[in-house]
Amino acid sequence: MPLKTDAVGKEWPGTTYQVGREKIKEYANALGIENPVHFDVEAARAAGFRDVVAPPMFAVVYSSPAVAPAILDPEVELNFAAMVHGGQAFEWDEPACSGDEITTATKCLSIEEKDGKGFYVFETNSVNQDGAQVARGTWTLIVRGV
Template sequence: MAVKTEAVGKEWPANTYEVGLEKIREFAGAVGADNPVHHDRAAAKSGGFRDVVAPPMFCVVYSAPAMGPAILDPEVGMNLATMLHGSQEFVWGEPVCVGDVITTAPSCKEIYEKDGKGFYVFETVSTNQDAAEVVRGTWTNIVRGV
């Protein structure tokens, strides 16, 4: 059975996320990001940031929710029972600080089959309230037995 490729190029509604201080602290604690700029306002400001700044991988908090509808879309048609997160890339732009409002737009970039597996490649582009790009994510899911 071949993979369906009709969803290549499809876009889903953008998701908006407002960044809060305690969420950054909680995430930084869970990943061991102990630089004070992720916890303390004075340290962040003396480090040249507008406010407490998120660790780079905080991007999953505001961008992953935008991926939900794409993953579940029947037009994409992934078998979730045999799906694995195969690879991930993030390219970072402007730092994300407390108070930022981040909008993430998801799209499907590529669907192909290789060695009996389906590869589903999605992109999320996240921008802040000033329309500056903060992160671009490339999410590759692999479905076995397509």
């Protein structure tokens, strides 16, 4: 059965995530990241940040909630049970700090079949409350046995 590609180009409305100090701390601790700018507001301000700043890969925390509705959209017809996360890219601009409200929109860039696998590529675009670009993500999800 050929892979359904109707959803290519489809966009999902943005979801908004409020960044908080404790969540940044929790993420940095899980990764063993020790720079005080992730834990201490004074250290963060001394380094030029508005507030405690998130490590770059915290992008998954604020942007994942925007990807889930796309993956689960019946129009995409992605077999979640056979899915693996095959590739990921981020580009960063404005740092994400505690207090920020980051809105992430998702778009389906491509759906292709290769070697009996389905490659689903989604793009996320995250902007903060001032409209500044925070991060752009490219998510490559691979479904086995399509």
